[in-house]
Amino acid sequence: MADDTTDTKSSNQMWGGRFASGPDAIMEEINASIGFDKKLFAQDIRGSIAHATMLAHQGIISAEDKDKIVHGLNTILSEIESGNFEFSRQLEDIHMNVEARLATLIGPAAGRLHTARSRNDQVALDFRLWVKEELQKTEQMLTHLIAAFLDRAEEHAESVMPGFTHLQTAQPVTFGHHCMAYVEMFGRDRSRVRHAIEHLDESPIGAAALAGTGYPIDRHMTAKALGFREPTRNSIDTVSDRDFAIEFLSIAAIAGMHLSRLAEEIVIWSTPQFGFVRLSDAFSTGSSIMPQKKNPDAAELVRAKTGRINGSLVALLTIMKGLPLAYSKDMQEDKEQVFDAAESLELAIVAMTGMVRDMTVNTARMKAAAGSGYSTATDLADWLVREAGLPFRDAHHVTGRAVALAESKGCDLAELPLSDLQAIHPDITDKVYDVLTVEASVASRKSFGGTAPSEVRKQIAFWRARN
Numbered sequence: 001m002a003d004d005t006t007d008t009k010s011s012n013q014m015w016g017g018r019f020a021s022g023p024d025a026i027m028e029e030i031n032a033s034i035g036f037d038k039k040l041f042a043q044d045i046r047g048s049i050a051h052a053t054m055l056a057h058q059g060i061i062s063a064e065d066k067d068k069i070v071h072g073l074n075t076i077l078s079e080i081e082s083g084n085f086e087f088s089r090q091l092e093d094i095h096m097n098v099e100a101r102l103a104t105l106i107g108p109a110a111g112r113l114h115t116a117r118s119r120n121d122q123v124a125l126d127f128r129l130w131v132k133e134e135l136q137k138t139e140q141m142l143t144h145l146i147a148a149f150l151d152r153a154e155e156h157a158e159s160v161m162p163g164f165t166h167l168q169t170a171q172p173v174t175f176g177h178h179c180m181a182y183v184e185m186f187g188r189d190r191s192r193v194r195h196a197i198e199h200l201d202e203s204p205i206g207a208a209a210l211a212g213t214g215y216p217i218d219r220h221m222t223a224k225a226l227g228f229r230e231p232t233r234n235s236i237d238t239v240s241d242r243d244f245a246i247e248f249l250s251i252a253a254i255a256g257m258h259l260s261r262l263a264e265e266i267v268i269w270s271t272p273q274f275g276f277v278r279l280s281d282a283f284s285t286g287s288s289i290m291p292q293k294k295n296p297d298a299a300e301l302v303r304a305k306t307g308r309i310n311g312s313l314v315a316l317l318t319i320m321k322g323l324p325l326a327y328s329k330d331m332q333e334d335k336e337q338v339f340d341a342a343e344s345l346e347l348a349i350v351a352m353t354g355m356v357r358d359m360t361v362n363t364a365r366m367k368a369a370a371g372s373g374y375s376t377a378t379d380l381a382d383w384l385v386r387e388a389g390l391p392f393r394d395a396h397h398v399t400g401r402a403v404a405l406a407e408s409k410g411c412d413l414a415e416l417p418l419s420d421l422q423a424i425h426p427d428i429t430d431k432v433y434d435v436l437t438v439e440a441s442v443a444s445r446k447s448f449g450g451t452a453p454s455e456v457r458k459q460i461a462f463w464r465a466r467n
Contacts, residue, residue, distance in 0.1 A: 031329075032089045034097060036336050041080045043129040044094050045073045047122065050225040051205055052113055058216055060116065065109040072106040073098070094126070095119050116215040117208055120239040120327045124204035127335065129226065131248050134342045135197050141349040142190040142255070146183050146467050148356040153179035154460050158453045160438045161276065161366035162375060171378055172370040172438040175361060177451040180459050182262055187463070189255040196251055200244035203228040207238035210326040240326040242316065245338050249313040252345045256306035259348050263303040266355060270296045276366050277359040283351070298351050305344040312337035370438040374403045374413055379435040379444065388427035398425045412436075 049070050056066035076098055079085040091097045103110040156175040163173035203223035206213065212235040219231035232238040269276035283298040316337045319330050377399050384395035401424045406413050414436035421428040434440055446452040449459065 121207040173451040201229040207235035260306040263299040312341040
């Protein structure tokens, strides 16, 4: 019969080489967050200074201790920023690393800093401050991207290109109008960013572990000191809430999707088959074997970054979906997702802004393509409605016959003789040729928000006023 006892050697082998010391090593590995949450050092120290200042103001700690704490925290901030601070995994997280160093610097007064707070509301504060600052950066970056598109739209308000549905030529539009479509997209992204800042603009500090505190703290004072509109209103929700992080990831995913759609168009447009745009060497790479290649790698990488951002959103939603109130350690897994998504989004926006300003637009190639695929067919149908009085469905049928005839002759609609058009419908006159060019087509689309150059310029002026 086998012996049930397990000696130390076999136990260590079971844990594996990295965890040779057994369960304690595994616990340290899974529990420590300092490897990533050290990114929050500035927010942690800022929050602690505000908290200590409030404690002294309320008479909870002495002014002398507060001064020691603030001086010590500023010293630690300088050490970290200069690279002279040694982070310890044994101290688990940024909070304990800072507090331990503070104790070394100022002695027993450091122990008073954690009065009337918990690591639960402390981490909620640090993370919320970080996300707020990141959203503010994102707002600025989106503003720069919108400005780049406005400049290109103004430059190409009259440059004709094919408009697509199903990636098939549909109707002529202007490149300026196409650029303005992305202004609308990224404008909505920026609006979502602004709303998210408003949603999270509440200070968590003072909620303590989950129930608040019996100390006579002033949460409005710390909220004001930290730049928040007001303190949060429910201590349980405060420490268990990560909506602000999920909302950031949602915004990042939607913006990433918009960036990816744009990247896809740049990839397509830069192919020899389209030849609509060309990126400089600054945003392209060559091939290691094919000397003729010029690859739009920057656009492709922007397209790929969207997958990482989407994954971060799904990960955090999954982490949070089954957690009872209030705080659970699962929530430690929130930060890496947000940090990675923020880095990916920032890089993608900056790269795309550079590409929009960098790309050379081949207007001649675009104009030639704009007339392909009988793109002015709708203009013929509209002319039949306006000038010949046909119901649109009848005009649609007549136009379809004209397209079929042009296709059989291998010519464009504008190249069909008048006699051929009149054989299809006798009320067609030579005035129809005024609407069958791509320039006439785009010029006629003067409905609000349409592709006519005059309308494009109105929308450019609208966005410049609000950008």
